[in-house]
Amino acid sequence: MACEGTATDFGNWNDPLSNSSPFPLTGFLSGFMVEIFLYGINLSTFSTAAITLIYNLKCYVRWILLAFATVMFSISTATASLNFYILFGYLIRKQPVPFQIFRIRQILYLVNNLIADVLLIYRSYVIWSHSARIIIVPCIFLSASFGLGILYIQSPLAWIRERGYVYMWLTLAFNTIITALNASRIWWMAREARKILGPTLAQRYYSAMVIIIESGAIYSLYILADQVIKTVVNQNITILDAGLTQVVAIAPTLIIVQVSLDRQARDLESAIRTSRETEIVFTTVHSQ
Numbered sequence: 001m002a003c004e005g006t007a008t009d010f011g012n013w014n015d016p017l018s019n020s021s022p023f024p025l026t027g028f029l030s031g032f033m034v035e036i037f038l039y040g041i042n043l044s045t046f047s048t049a050a051i052t053l054i055y056n057l058k059c060y061v062r063w064i065l066l067a068f069a070t071v072m073f074s075i076s077t078a079t080a081s082l083n084f085y086i087l088f089g090y091l092i093r094k095q096p097v098p099f100q101i102f103r104i105r106q107i108l109y110l111v112n113n114l115i116a117d118v119l120l121i122y123r124s125y126v127i128w129s130h131s132a133r134i135i136i137v138p139c140i141f142l143s144a145s146f147g148l149g150i151l152y153i154q155s156p157l158a159w160i161r162e163r164g165y166v167y168m169w170l171t172l173a174f175n176t177i178i179t180a181l182n183a184s185r186i187w188w189m190a191r192e193a194r195k196i197l198g199p200t201l202a203q204r205y206y207s208a209m210v211i212i213i214e215s216g217a218i219y220s221l222y223i224l225a226d227q228v229i230k231t232v233v234n235q236n237i238t239i240l241d242a243g244l245t246q247v248v249a250i251a252p253t254l255i256i257v258q259v260s261l262d263r264q265a266r267d268l269e270s271a272i273r274t275s276r277e278t279e280i281v282f283t284t285v286h287s288q
Contacts, residue, residue: 025091031242032083038246039080042253046073049256065256068119072249075112079105079245103153106160109245110149113171117142119252120178120216127185134181141174165227172223175251179216218254222247 049069053062082105090097121138128134148167152160226240 027238028083028087028091028242031239032087034239035080035083035242035246038243038250039076042073042076042246042249045250045253045257046070049253052257065119068115069253069256072112072115072253075108075115076246076249079108079112082108083242105245106149106153109248110146110153112245113149113248114142114146116248116252117145117174117178120175120182120255123252123255124178124181124185127182138174138178138181141170141177145170145174165230168223168227172220172227175216175220175223179213179220182216183213216251219247219251 046069050066053066053069057065082101086097086101089095117138121135121142124138125131125135145167148170152164152167222240222243226244229240
């Protein structure tokens, strides 16, 4: 997009941001502290996921999921390092931050969000017995949010400030839908397990449902809090923005820890079908 190269246009890749940019020292420092806290949680969940995958899952899928988790954590680490560089390389020295650094932050967040969403869609696809129809709506929301994200990273900063909320609300809608789909499916399997296999096995699935809801709610509530603060208080408050790249990786990483549910879900469905077939056979024999 063309620009005039002024300090208020923010359209040139190499133009520095002014002191009135979204990087005021006090606000950025507060946001950086939030990000470091979330990065600690991210490190803990990633380590747990890696250990769980390597030692508890023996099929080839573990390497695919480990690759996803590693890429997300690497992007989260790169973002934290970049913000550290912004803080001590520019803001502490009272120097303007180059606009290209802001663009890099946007790209890292967009890529991490895309990877996390793809993983969540795959998770839903597996839980729903590889039904392509069930993921049509999430895929539509994902395509819309990713296309909008591409548009944002090519736009001037002023335009992003005014319309960035659209991308965030789309992301919130996607996470709400995918969490509801996964939780409802686990709830149905738990109900069937309770009827056929007893309450002990059903309790395991109720616990899994709670984990899925809680992990999905982390990112959704974070986005909601960020947007409410900007809408009600001031749109220039960016304290929570710094932690977006961190928190987006936490939910799918928590679900990776529960990856053994994929096999449990298949076993449960198989057990349900076997039980029903057996019941039909006994009913037919008895009637004869």
